[in-house]
Amino acid sequence: MGVSNGLVLYNHNLQLPVEITSFTASQTGSTLQLKWSTATETNNHGFEIERSTDNNPFYSIGFVKGAGSTQEPQEYIYTDSPDKPGTYHYRLKQTDLDGSYKYSDVVTSEFTGNIQEYILEQNFPNPFNPTTRIKFSIPQQNGNKPQLVTLTVYDILGNEIAVLVNEEKPSGTYEVDFTANNASLSAGVYVYRLRAGAFSETKTMILLK
Known part of the structure; x- marks a missing residue:
């Protein structure tokens, strides 16, 4: 199955980074569930979730508000509901309060629709x-x-x-x-x-x- 261990997204003002310690995508029932966690956050406005299929450009499908500034680990979940089976690619656009942003690595998951058998x-x-x-x-x-x-x-x-x-x-x-x-x-x-x-x-x- 994809995980971004130790991925560090640096702010332009050189403050402590938003450190993403994991990012995964997996099918749960008839949805795809995205999970990610951070070790630290500084001036983090939030995460825009972007999706791509079949080598098409990424586009935004949702937004999850960040924790601002914290030294405590944070966990996030976003549920996507694709309309057909296929291979789906996801990335996070992490945005600071000042509008600057960085992209995470891409994770990929197969979506089979409703699973019929073990x-x-x-x-x-x-x-x-x-x-x-x-x-x-x-x-x-x-x-x-x-x-x-x-x-x-x-x-x-x-x-x-x-x-x-x-x-x-x-x-x-x-x-x-x-x-x-x-x-x-x-x-x-x-x-x-x-x-x-x-x-x-x-x-x-x-x-x-």
């Missing part, structure tokens, strides 16, 4: 060392009531290695990284299993060292 995708990259990403989709059920979802990694003998997800999630497409940073993990085949409601599916992945 999907567990093959991890990528595969083989991997040390990190790989697993993508899965949860369909809408019972009015999009959240379902308990678990995603677990096992060794080839069935011993549990890591629990990547263990929480209730609404319909949507999700991505999670698995990093084999445990020195005791040897190269070889590992298994990951997705469980949600009555659904269960297992795939294998290969760790190289």
Whole structure:
């Protein structure tokens, strides 16, 4: 799945920057949810959300007011409702109180519309060392009531290695990284299993060292 770690947007007057520590976009039910957070803010008027599709120019779809000046971490959420499936690109136009502005990095998300079935995708990259990403989709059920979802990694003998997800999630497409940073993990085949409601599916992945 895209994250802007440590992205710093500098004000023209050289005061402390607006520091964006994360920026993600992911499908939740029939919407795309944008989340971003800041470590510090100085004279931050807010964030204009811009969207692009199919290599077209970015255009504004909304605005979220900033916290002004603060040394406390802040979290923001914006929900977009695309009218058709496709690949959507987003960026933030962070604007200061004096009107100066800077753009964030671009994040991208696939929008599939209403998800009709459970999907567990093959991890990528595969083989991997040390990190790989697993993508899965949860369909809408019972009015999009959240379902308990678990995603677990096992060794080839069935011993549990890591629990990547263990929480209730609404319909949507999700991505999670698995990093084999445990020195005791040897190269070889590992298994990951997705469980949600009555659904269960297992795939294998290969760790190289």
